[in-house]
Amino acid sequence: MPAIEIENLTKDYPYGFLHLKKRRSLEGLTMQVEAGEVFGFLGPNGAGKSTTIKLLVGLIFPEAGTARILGKPISDIAMHRHIGYLPEQPYFYDYLTAAEVLDYFARFHDLSAADRRERVARMLKKVGLETAGKIQLRKYSKGMLQRVGLAQAILHEPPVVILDEPMSGLDPIGRREVRDIILELKGEGRTVLFSTHILSDAEMLCDRVGVIVSGKLRGVGAPEKIVGVAAQGMEILFELAQVEGSASAAILAKATKTGDRYRLQVAEEGLYAELEQLRGAGAKILAVAQVKPSLEEYFMNLIEAGRAQAAAIEVSEE
């Protein structure tokens, strides 16, 4: 059974004077997250990632569609026992200390007092806030708040963890720590759904990603596969000190030169032939690599397409 099943989820936001106009922020979203996988939700700002997550967690209500987590509908409060949620830009009661906040949140799960104490201590350690546990949150930096947020999300050891932009606003060290925690969760067999617009993180962590643009799901799949197209051949990086003979000149004509280096693109079948030729010319081979479009390019194309569509809709509405 998939951990998260979403079917045709749709959400409108009213805006304008007297809230009469509606903006469709999510349109017919249908997707699934398998148990035990790390799923990345990608998309530009305002695409609908946060909206989807808030719908799953019950902070907002859909216009249409349903969703189930671990087989239970999202309207079922009991289901919340099995999810952990980190909100975007978390903020907690600033007059409490981290230990008190975690203890407070822990009370909403069925834990004995002793269990609670133990978990709180363990979580503080896990997110690296042991020493800061007794300081009031109003004195915390953003990174520390994020860690408190993570702690309260996993405190009750939920099988499904949902994180909204967990890496935002963190320095590289913080980001690495969060990445490590996510991998740890995966190691424990938990399902992790997180949203981000940092593509390299998604590429590194996710088993699968889903790309949302302008409220619609554009693609779902493993990061490498989603770019869709197979490798477009090979690229040889080499240096050539002297140009000898017409053969080398022919090769160099096909290559692009940057500084002292040359790049030559070759179809996969002709790779070894070209390599022989270069060896004959006395070139120094620096690297041989596959050429594939990056996630970034794919992403940017999608956004462009989405924008064009949205612009077309606007024009037709006027």
Add this chain to the structure above:
Amino acid sequence: MTAGNWRGSVLLVVLAVGFAGVWQLQHQIDDQRTTLHQERDDLVLRSGKLLKALSLEYTPLLADLYWTRVVQYYGYKRAKHEANFELLWPLLDVTTTLDPNLLIAYRFGSTFLAEPAPRGAGRPDLGIALLERGLQANPEYWRFYEDLGFVYYFELKDYAKAAQAFAEGGKNPGAQIWMKVMAAKIAAEGESLSTSIFLWNDVYQTANDPAVKENALLHLQLLRVEEDCKQLDALADEFQKRLGRRPTRVNELIQAGLLPRLPVDPKGYPYVFGPDGKAALNLDSPLLEQQLLNQSSK
């Protein structure tokens, strides 16, 4: 019906039942509270000077609040038909200390302080005191002299002082001419029906406060009754002259051709002749009660 609709309907039913319960309880509480209260509330701080000092820059506001209390207090007492106006003077005292220029407080106050029970406190002396204070703070407001004259004339029956008051007021260039006329008339005649009617009529015409107007109307009605009865008595005398006996019923006057039709009091009830042969109000007339109260306090 979806679960949401179901819950909504249940909620509406619960709310309806709940507010019905509120309605019921409120009535019970009201009943309970009237037995609790003898005084509507008490005047804790009676020192106008102290309040003025405490009120800092909000004195006019406080004056307004106290004035509102005066009106409410009076209205409440009348609504409950209670005749005890013992807080009226302290409230007015505070109000006029806080705002010595609140003209209506003096006028309203003197009217209902002087007016005998059940319509007022029956303390003409306090009414005079209030007006004199008002004159000190507002010497150019000649109507206070009118009110003074009023109290002397109607309640204290001191016609000399009444004439004096009207004369003083008449000196004001803004005063109406009748003030001087009234001064002379009262000095000469003392109490007279025409003077009384004139004075009450002036109040009725110029007053803005509905309570004051109502009071003046009542007095005018009673005076009208007095006038009518006087005329009826005169006609009865005529009847006696012609026929040798006093009439027992007003109808007889009509039969004798002395009256064209049955005369009625301002409330529409026909006059009758009392056992003493004098014209009197019909027993059913609501004015009878007022007249009796008026007479008992004289």
Add this chain to the structure above:
Amino acid sequence: MKRAGAVALNTFREAVRDRVLYNLVFFALLMMAAAIFVGQISIGVEEMVIKSLGLTAISVIGLLIAVFIGVGLVYKEMDKRTLYALLAKPVRRWEFLLGKFAGLVLTLAVNTVAMAAGLFAALLYVKRHLESADAVLLVAIFFILLKLMLVVALALLFSCYSTPLLAILYTSAFYVAGMFVEEMRTFRAETLSPQMAAFLRGLSYLLPNLENFNVMAAAAHGRAVPGALILQNTAYAALYCTLVLLIAMAVFSRRNLK
């Protein structure tokens, strides 16, 4: 219910750590001292002045706390987003509201008890001993607490869908209306059409009548309050609060957070 209790305790903790509360309580105690001073100016009515001013102070301070903290109860959590993480837990929205309500009522109760102690201390200072007639003060204070409960319920309701400023206006409007409910009954039919007068009279029975809880005159004079009234007022407050809270729960349960 345990979860509502957790929210309640947290709300209480927040109020206690909020320095504004201490300032208000200090101000109230200051008023007690002033009452003693003023009482000595008005000769012969010292005791009455202390009781009246003391009760007024308790009522006014309590009202300020009830309104100003009350209107932020839900709004603050929505605005600062502290609510987001909370609602993802297995807690129902109505449990959250109930907890907020209970927490503020608890704060007010503690506060009122503290100020009542101050009042009795002032009384002792002036009278040197207390009489059984002074027990009426306890009833008056209890009534004030009931009144505050009602105001908190209203403030909570408005907090669910209004910004604090608007909520303060709404709550104040209800408070002022509550004071003048009785005037509505005696509106003369001259100034209004009879239908309007009847409508207002009907409305006056449904609006929260805060004057029900005002026994300051009786308390100041040491007159006893009938037991029946105590029961009725308690029932009234409980019923009205329940109704308002039900409405708040209904409003909040389908509210989309930003």
